[in-house]
Structure formats: structure tokens, C-alpha cells
Amino acid sequence: MSSLIREENMHSYIFDRLKKTIFNNSTGEVSKLSISESMVLSHLIENKGNEVTKSDLIAAGWPMRVVGPNSLTMAIKAIRQALSDKGEIIETLPGKGYMLHSGFIEDSLDEKIGDAPNVKDSATAEPTVSENNDPVARFYEGEEVKSIPHKKENVIHNKKTKLVLITLLFFIYALSFFVSFVFQSHQASLECITFDGKVVCSTSGHIGDTSGLEDGEYLYGHYNGEAEASFKKVE
Missing domain, CATH: 1.10.10.10 (Winged helix-like DNA-binding domain superfamily/Winged helix DNA-binding domain)
Structure with missing residues (x-):
């Protein structure tokens, strides 16, 4: 009216x-x-x-x-x-x-x-x-x-950003822990022997078994100090 x-x-x-x-x-x-x-x-x-x-x-x-x-x-x-x-x-x-x-x-x-x-x-x-x-x-x-519009949306956006950062930091920490664990395990299992006057190193658990070398078994590995630590025993 x-x-x-x-x-x-x-x-x-x-x-x-x-x-x-x-x-x-x-x-x-x-x-x-x-x-x-x-x-x-x-x-x-x-x-x-x-x-x-x-x-x-x-x-x-x-x-x-x-x-x-x-x-x-x-x-x-x-x-x-x-x-x-x-x-x-x-x-x-x-x-x-x-x-x-x-x-x-x-x-x-x-x-x-x-x-x-x-x-x-x-x-x-x-x-x-x-x-x-x-x-x-x-x-x-x-x-x-x-004006104060979208206040709720801004809070939600900030929470999502924090969650992404926390997840990223956790992933970096987990990756660092895994790399460190692998490296330490590799160092602990590395063994070396002297064969034909040369030092051969490997992570093989059978490196100490040198019996039968005279019968044609040969040890294949690498010399101490090289990058990779691989070892094979082949007849």
C-alpha cells in the first residue's frame, strides 16, 4: 500500500x-x-x-x-x-x-x-x-x-591448499626414507673377495662359496670402487 x-x-x-x-x-x-x-x-x-x-x-x-x-x-x-x-x-x-x-x-x-x-x-x-x-x-x-562475499568459499580453498601441502611433504618424507633404507640395506649386504689378485664385490649371498672354482666355476662381479654392485656365479 x-x-x-x-x-x-x-x-x-x-x-x-x-x-x-x-x-x-x-x-x-x-x-x-x-x-x-x-x-x-x-x-x-x-x-x-x-x-x-x-x-x-x-x-x-x-x-x-x-x-x-x-x-x-x-x-x-x-x-x-x-x-x-x-x-x-x-x-x-x-x-x-x-x-x-x-x-x-x-x-x-x-x-x-x-x-x-x-x-x-x-x-x-x-x-x-x-x-x-x-x-x-x-x-x-x-x-x-x-562487501564480504565468498568468505566460506575462501576458508574451504585455504583448507584444501593446506591439505595438498601436507600431503606433498608426507610424500617427500616417505620417498627420502625409502631411498635411505635401500641404500643402507645395499651397504650392509655388500661383500667382497679376492679372486686372482683382484677384489670382487657383490651383494650376492653366495659370494663366500668359492668351492669348485678349479672345476670351472667363475665369479663375475665388479672391482671394488665401481658404481654398481652386481655379482653372478656361472659354471
Whole structure:
């Protein structure tokens, strides 16, 4: 339902909540409000004649958002400009909040507001959001208001990154342990013998069995100090 706002000199203003406009019956001028300004004015109308704190108005005009007191000040300024109000309609309560005087308001339906000419933008601009919903800085009449979207997604991403790093470190540690184990095992099983005046080394467990060499058994290995430690015994 639209709300009719009258001043003492009988100048009337029609507030359309759906279209977010204020129509001046005296001049035929239509003032366009932003979403936040419209919600602030709606909350004042719903509590007409009563004190409304600044925190309540901020919560009504910017739900689930973090804004500074200056945003509310600029919204009230824009509403007053649309109502040609110098404080008689919306009274400032210093240190507390604002009050919309009940003597200026009554509820009314008016279809002609849809055809009203001379639409003008309000003094404050509505915050914008990037199309890809990435975190952006929102600006509200010269004041930067930082949004905090995707906080949960960022936390999840950080957890995944930590998990990948932990897994990588564990893999490096396991690989180092395996290489060290193989090297130590190789060193422990390496055996050497002297054959024909030459030192032959191998990891073979049968290197000590030199019986039968005179019958045609030969030891094949490598000389001490070479890179590989391989050993074969062939008849």
C-alpha cells in the first residue's frame, strides 16, 4: 500500500514502496529512491510518531550488509530532498536516531504515480555487484563499503591448499626414507673377495662359496670402487 505524506501547507507526497518513488502532488515531480533509501523510509513510516534508532534504520536499509553511519545520513538527506523537508517531517533526534511525525502521513492508493513525469535520480547511488559475484568494493555516495562475499568459499580453498601441502611433504618424507633404507640395506649386504689378485664385490649371498672354482666355476662381479654392485656365479 502506498503512503501519503502531507506537510502543514497541504503539499502532499505519495510514496510508492514497490516503485521506490515519491510523487509531489504540487509540482508533479517524481523522485526516484534507491532500494536502501526506500527501505529506510518504509521503516520510518511503519514506526511513525516513534523514535527509531540509527542501528534499526541501518538494519532495515542494508540487511546482511556492513555499512557505516554515513550511509544512513546520506539516505536521510536524499529522502528529505525528495520531500522538500527541512526537518519538519523527519526529525533528527541528536545522539539517538530519527522520527517521522505521524501528522504528515496517511495510507493511500494512487494509480497515477505510474504515469508521473520528470523522474529524477536520488542523491545517493545504489551499491553495485560484479556480474561474476567476485568480491568487489561497493561505493555508496563517496563512502567505500567493503562487501564480504565468498568468505566460506575462501576458508574451504585455504583448507584444501593446506591439505595438498601436507600431503606433498608426507610424500617427500616417505620417498627420502625409502631411498635411505635401500641404500643402507645395499651397504650392509655388500661383500667382497679376492679372486686372482683382484677384489670382487657383490651383494650376492653366495659370494663366500668359492668351492669348485678349479672345476670351472667363475665369479663375475665388479672391482671394488665401481658404481654398481652386481655379482653372478656361472659354471
